[in-house]
Amino acid sequence: MCSSILSGSMSSLAWVQSNYYSRSLKSSTSFKPISPLFLRKFSIVSFANSSMSYAPELAAAKKAASLAARLCQKVQKALLQSDVQSKSDKSPVTVADYGSQVLVSFVLQKELPVNTFSLVAEEDSGDLCKEEGQETLQRITKLVNDIIASDGTYGVSPLSKEDVISAIDSGKSEGGPHGRHWVLDPIDGTKGFLRGDQYAIALGLLDEGKVVLGVLGCPNLPLASIANNDAPLDKVGCLFAAQVGCGTYMHSLDDDDSSASKVHVSTTENPEEASFFESFEAAHSLHSLSSSIAKKLGVKAPPVRIDSQAKYGALSRGDGAIYLRFPHKGYREKIWDHAAGCIVVTEAGGVVTDAGGKPLDFSKGRYLDLDTGIIVTNQKLMPSLLKAVRQCLDDIDSSSSL
Numbered sequence: 578m579c580s581s582i583l584s585g586s587m588s589s590l591a592w593v594q595s596n597y598y599s600r601s602l603k604s605s606t607s608f609k610p611i612s613p614l615f616l617r618k619f620s621i622v623s624f625a626n627s628s629m630s631y632a633p634e635l636a637a638a639k640k641a642a643s644l645a646a647r648l649c650q651k652v653q654k655a656l657l658q659s660d661v662q663s664k665s666d667k668s669p670v671t672v673a674d675y676g677s678q679v680l681v682s683f684v685l686q687k688e689l690p691v692n693t694f695s696l697v698a699e700e701d702s703g704d705l706c707k708e709e710g711q712e713t714l715q716r717i718t719k720l721v722n723d724i725i726a727s728d729g730t731y732g733v734s735p736l737s738k739e740d741v742i743s744a745i746d747s748g749k750s751e752g753g754p755h756g757r758h759w760v761l762d763p764i765d766g767t768k769g770f771l772r773g774d775q776y777a778i779a780l781g782l783l784d785e786g787k788v789v790l791g792v793l794g795c796p797n798l799p800l801a802s803i804a805n806n807d808a809p810l811d812k813v814g815c816l817f818a819a820q821v822g823c824g825t826y827m828h829s830l831d832d833d834d835s836s837a838s839k840v841h842v843s844t845t846e847n848p849e850e851a852s853f854f855e856s857f858e859a860a861h862s863l864h865s866l867s868s869s870i871a872k873k874l875g876v877k878a879p880p881v882r883i884d885s886q887a888k889y890g891a892l893s894r895g896d897g898a899i900y901l902r903f904p905h906k907g908y909r910e911k912i913w914d915h916a917a918g919c920i921v922v923t924e925a926g927g928v929v930t931d932a933g934g935k936p937l938d939f940s941k942g943r944y945l946d947l948d949t950g951i952i953v954t955n956q957k958l959m960p961s962l963l964k965a966v967r968q969c970l971d972d973i974d975s976s977s978s979l
């Protein structure tokens with residue numbers, strides 16, 4: 578997929594851009610996008626840091642996400658009440674969550690045999706190991722074995738319940754700034770999954786603390802743009818894949834790489850023509866703050882509310898121009914909720930920062946240490962968007978101090 582040395586590293590470019598915006602916010606209320614000539618020079622220089630090929634890892638990640646998506650689709654079609662449990666944080670969890678994590682762990686370890694396998698993932702087997710979890714464990718084991726057998730790639734004996742538990746708990750890594758760590762959300766957007774709406778299998782790879790590839794399997798996302806009301810929305814199931822320095826590609830979950838097409842974020846620079854995404858669930862993001870920012874920026878269109886990192890995928894192909902996420906106070910963002918989506922957007926030419934204009938740092942372990950929220954857009958809109966964000970946050974601080 579890497580077609581040119583001049584493609585450079587979009588993730589590195591995004592880092593330069595977002596740091597530039599962060600410094601500019603502190604020093605001036607008026608600033609311009611970075612010179613294209615500078616970006617071109619930087620892309621050539623930074624290629625030395627992004628020239629390592631992750632092709633085998635990307636192929637394995639796509640295989641893993643595709644099989645996990647197949648399992649999730651099977652479960653969603655015949656969702657039973659017993660499939661839904663409740664974790665300690667009260668968010669729903671399904672047998673598909675666990676089964677997806679098992680399949681991803683299984684495929685990665687089969688395709689990429691290494692001495693040390695590190696996976697930072699959302700689920701653990703705690704509830705399944707209890708007596709009341711045994712029936713669910715048995716269903717997960719059968720589902721996983723059915724998917725592996727129907728795929729036919731791996732001539733292995735059926736996994737036992739103990740194998741399934743081991744695969745789930747392989748995701749207990751803490752990540753960090755050194756070595757390689759896979760980052761997985763087996764079903765990002767569980768509530769959307771349960772409603773029959775959008776969800777994503779989100780898988781990324783960290784190398785020395787940097788996201789170097791990402792895959793988003795979005796089984797319910799239409800292949801056509803969701804921004805085009807006239808486009809047919811009956812064909813669904815997208816897989817987005819990005820590798821540092823190589824761009825972002827999308828193809829149908831039902832097809833192979835031969836149908837992949839390169840995608841790019843929206844190029845709009847007029848806020849009045851921009852549309853913005855935000856979380857479907859009000860519990861996940863402050864809709865009122867997003868609305869205030871959009872109004873101050875001059876956005877005319879109403880928000881498009883979508884579950885999961887499918888938003889990142891849709892944004893990477895230009896379905897919308899802005900994504901705003903402002904969690905409620907006290908919530909800590911997990912790296913698996915953004916790692917894959919972040920590189921999918923940045924490799925498509927977008928910029929991802931926190932509310933202060935700083936790039937997201939995935940090297941700190943299982944959580945992101947960031948300022949207030951996450952904003953995503955193209956390079957042209959980012960300066961004015963950051964300014965609108967800062968003004969709205971300052972307005973909140975001023976009113977709260979009265």
